[in-house]
Amino acid sequence: MRLVLFMAAVLTPVAALAQDAGNIPWNRSLTVTRTSSDDDIRNVFRSLLQANGLSVAFAPSVKQKVSFHLENVPIEQAFTQLVDEHNLTYSYNPGTKTVSVNAATGGGGSTADRKAAAFVTLNSVTYAEVVQAINNLGLGLGGLKYDNASRTLAISGDADRIKQISTLVENLDSVRKRQGPAGAKLGPEEVKVIPLRFTDVGPSTRQFQGKTVTVPGIADTLRTALGLDDRAATPAGSDASSPAFTAQYGAPRISIDPRTNSVVVQGSPRAIAAVEKIISQLDRPLQMVEIEVLIVTANVGVARQLGVNWxxxxxxxxxxxxxxxxxxxxxxxxxxxxxxxxxxxxxxxxxxxxxxxxxxxxxxxxxxxxxxxxxxxxxxxxxxxxxxxxQALASKDRARILSAPKLVTLDNITARITRSQNIYVQVDTRSPTGGGLGGVGLQEIQTGLTLEITPSIVPAQSDRDQSLVRLNLRAENSAPGTGSFGQIDVNSQEVQTNVLVPDADTFVIGGLFDDSQINSTSGVPYLKDIPLLGELFKTERSQKSLGETIFFITPRIVDERSVLQRDIAVKEGSADYIRRARAELNDNGMENGKPQKPKTRRISVSALEEDE
Structure with missing residues (x-):
């Protein structure tokens, strides 16, 4: 709310007041926004009338100083207000399009006869609500003028009354900002507890192979949609809703209860219904994705040794x-x-x-x-x-490690597969500055194979299209090295990628190679370097190894109905169990417990695929 007091000395016992401005051809579409401080009133009139395409002439007695603020006020209303408040008169000559401004004639008045005026802009509250509040408080409606186009309220009269009405409008505006424009229609506040069925109200933390995995909940989304702060729960009474939401439904107060996995909403019935609608759209069961991973690790090693020792x-x-x-x-x-x-x-x-x-x-x-x-x-x-x-040695090793884990995860939730080897090494427990009692401790180093997969389902846009699964993949293969001086080296390879895979198709990740070759020669110095004869005084060793890890990843979108039908057990001896058993007997050539002639079935083979 912008409040500007426009104080002017106006002599009440005057013979003539300002004329009606209706005879001036005003441009009704023009508005004025201006702030003046001790400005010459002639400059203000000149600016207003020139904007309307008119000329102006002043009498010598027109020389007051004015201070005011106007914002989007129609130019006709601004002109009339200045004339009224400063006890001026004017005349208009249509031939020359000139407005003549003169001081009103009449006797002087005492200080008690002086008037005051103020302009108040209504931001959130309506003029009808202001009038109702003024009547309820008994302040009277005299001296009030309201312009609906600019939402400006002009107050004239006693200075104390002007201050009271201005303060009232300011308070009404402040209350309406918190309630929204429909705050008077929202009704009394209520409290409702909304339990969640499928999602967690807050983030949940899981420990896996020494690492912390955080699964987000619905609280972060609610904070963004409703303008909540970063706290886990918003205490009652705080104004924690976004401006857009508040403008339509009012300001609800949101708090979360992790113990019962519920959201507590306090506000008007409309605000509670709006929050409940948002939660119902978020609290839905996520689709599941079955991920089948075939991990093949192949290693080939060749070693040779030949030498003579004496x-x-x-x-x-x-x-x-x-x-x-x-x-x-x-x-x-x-x-x-x-x-x-x-x-x-x-x-x-x-x-x-x-x-x-x-x-x-x-x-x-x-x-x-x-x-x-x-x-x-x-x-x-x-x-x-x-x-x-x-001594002679020739060896060749071949090894293949095959793993085929299968897991099911929710859409957009990371799944992690680990085959690890944990190594403990000695470390110095003294402080970096050398202080403390000192000592030796153990530190865990994780090596092995790690695969992290985050699936995201891309639904098909039509029946002809096939659903896709976007995979965010991270594969790491690490192994301990030889190290030296009590230290352990870790050799690792890592692959990170994002791919789109059709439902039930297989994606292959390869290239995680580990290739090493060691050649060494030992023997008698100088003698081993003699051509031909030196072969009797040295030993040569050669060792070469090659390893590769390949991932075959097959995502499948799970149909929840088929999972329920497949996994729900039927109690043995029940009617459903007997019906299923009879159906299986009929399919196997038995009817009512007696063998029947096998039924011939025609099978149409459209495609044959062979996997090696």
Whole structure:
């Protein structure tokens, strides 16, 4: 509401008041919006009349200062109001299209005879409601003029009365803003509890494989539609509705009760009915989507190893010194029997001798290794022994892991499939600044396969079209690495995509490869680098592995009626159970418990599909 007091000294005992402005050819479509502060009244008249296409002339006595605010007021009403409030007269000459403005003649008056005026713009309240309130309070309707086009109320008379009426209009406007334009017709406020059937009133949180998954509820949508704040529940008495909703239905107060999964609405019957209609449109069962996922993980590994290792020992009989060399042979460490052979220096009849009791090719074979072929050759003497160990390995591994999980989820709700391997590593529990008692703790690292799918149903627009399912996919495959210094490396591959898949069709995600190749050479320095001869002094190892993970994803829109018919159990022994059993017997060639001649059925084969 805009309130502007327009104060002017008007002498009441005057002989002549302003003439009727009806003889001036006014343009009824013109309105004026203007704010003046201590402005010369002649400039105001000149602006108004020039806008109407007329000229103006002033008497020397017309020189008042005026302050006012006009907003979308018809130009004729603005001119008349200025003339009346400032005790002026005017005349119009149609030949020259000139308006002459003069001061009214008459004697002066006392200060008590002066009048005041004010312009009040009605924003939300109507003029009829203002008149009713003024009559109820006994303020009287004298000095009131109302322009319906600009919704402007002119109040003239005593300054105290003007202030009272202006305050009244301001209060009525404030109340109507909270109630809406139809607030007087909304009726008394009521309270209604609306329980939800299919949706949650607030977000629900689920824990899955150490991660938090939040499923949204209806509260967020209500906050947006009704202008609620971000709190979980709006206390009663708060003005929490959107301007558009308030303008039509009034301002309801909304609160939610997670305990009973209900929405509590307080307001007029119309507002409650409008909120209930919104909730009924939102609280509907979502369609379900069955997602069948075929996960194939294939790994191929090839390893080769070929090399020669040497060991030798020399003992001098006449001296206590001995020499030995080892290039990496692997003796049997199982102990006992032939595998426990040893070599040592002993005192014999002819001095110190090298004893190789149990030291033979069999005892020097390394512990058995799967897929490895090892040969050991030993040459013994009285004072020396030489061993040559030949090791060869060639292996090829193939592995395939097949998983076929199947799940059902709601439309636009994320489904998650995980096949994980959790690893715990030691971590330092001291603070980053080095303070505290310190210590070692365990931290969990999740590795493995994770698949997140969010389906969205795209309904068919006609019977000829096929329904589609939009899939928001995220696939991640991670595996622990070798690491070093007590740390664990995690190797991962991740794919994120959005696709449109026809109902019951299959979508394939591939390309999650894990390819590694390790080649190593070890042996005697320098000797292993000699051409040809160096092959006797080195060992070569080669290992290569290749893995790939492929996803075959098939979404199917679930018909709730077929699910209910298929899943509802029929009590054994009931009439329905007996009828179903008889129907199955009839289909299998039995009628009333007796074999019947098989019925011939004609089958029309239109298409044959074979999946490998």
């Amino acid at each position: 060991r030798g020992s020399q003992v001098n009989v006449s001296t206590p010194y001995s020499t030995a060399i080892d290039t990496g042979t692997q003796p049997n460490t199982s102990g006992g029997g032939a595998g426990g052979g040893t070599g040592q220096v002993t005192n014999g009849a002819n001095g110190q001798l090298f004893s190789s009791n149990g030291l033979d090719a069999l005892s020097l074979l390394p512990a058995a290794a799967a897929g490895a072929t090892t040969a050991s050759f030993v040459i013994r003497g009285g004072q020396a022994v030489i061993q040559a160990q030949l």
